[in-house]
């Protein structure tokens with residue numbers, strides 16, 4: 001991707017110094033040695049095979065072709081253990097990887113240890129994955145009100161049983177990582193307990209989304225909690241997640257927290273080249289200008305074509321519209337263009353819209369930090385009656401706690 005050499009960072013990152021040789025180390029997840037130590041956050045409805053392909057290709061462009069390491073982990077969107085075990089057609093489609101995708105990383109959701117264990121046994125027996133992440137951050141009321149998602153780590157025995165069952169089912173053949181939030185709310189923080197339990201149960205790493213469930217996606221991620229977790233969990237890597245909007249945020253987060261890697265969520269929506277930029281910084285390089293709108297459009301068109309190929313139909317463009325909107329976020333293209341993008345239903349139609357755009361437009365630097373996708377919160381957390389009375393209560397949850405289709 002063409003970039004000029006002018007500095008192009010927002011004020012918050014103006015002073016971040018280049019990475020010194022040896023300052024950071026590859027992230028070790030079981031047999032995987034990951035450098036740069038960056039992870040695409042699992043995002044339901046977003047991190048499907050086409051989007052991962054685009055992100056992975058940018059990441060690979062930012063490192064030496066002879067690198068012995070895996071250039072980042074790109075996690076598939078959340079898959080429900082039940083959907084997998086019961087063989088739901090839609091779940092199996094979502095669980096697909098791109099040809100040649102390596103490593104194959106998948107996030108599982110579930111609350112029933114036996115279902116999760118069955119799902120992992122299947123995945124391992126079919127050699128379908130190289131890494132499994134477990135999702136304990138989902139804030140969707142439909143599941144938290146039954147004790148699932150982000151509510152579950154509060155009940156320590158069940159949390160431990162779920163992780164233990166999955167680690168046992170994986171039998172050392174794939175690393176298991178665990179992703180959670182800081183807790184239910186500021187009066188019920190659980191990240192330190194959750195980290196210790198995951199470590200004790202044999203997880204290969206933990207990732208902290210440094211917000212509470214109550215916070216949802218609002219406010220700033222509290223990186224101090226990542227630093228606290230890093231001090232507490234000493235035998236496995238700790239990954240930090242929250243508010244990596246521009247490449248220098250990744251360096252700043254690792255320096256501020258001592259974390260072993262960064263997990264990039266909304267910052268890469270409509271900006272998948274963020275992985276190339278992060279990689280260049282970890283390799284000791286500097287950042288040039290942000291891509292021009294012409295570069296962005298080229299990426300958008302490629303992504304749209306991959307999406308149509310993946311589903312075998314231009315109907316994929318309906319789901320792609322949100323990506324198209326994110327690609328244009330921050331560029332002064334006007335409301336009429338955005339409206340047409342919202343209704344795009346063919347590749348020719350998309351090409352016609354973008355052909356009218358000025359390819360030399362540059363993204364205003366402050367637009368780097370404009371949130372895309374979720375931004376709501378805070379909001380009170382729906383919980384089962386009495387949920388907070390006893391963190392050591394070891395009751396199983398009802399099936400409704402598993403009934404999630406999206407979210408983290």
Ligand SMILES: Cc1cc2nc3c(=O)[nH]c(=O)nc-3n(C[C@H](O)[C@H](O)[C@H](O)COP(=O)(O)O)c2cc1C
Pocket residue numbers: 041042043044045046077078107135136137138179209221241242243244263264265266267373374406407408
């Ligand atoms: C559209 C969307 C879907 C998400 N889905 C999941 C998910 O399925 N599993 C999960 O663990 N987190 C999910 N998340 C949360 C992200 O993985 C990440 O933790 C969160 O966005 C915070 O990182 P950020 O501040 O860099 O965006 C989702 C976030 C978004 C925006």
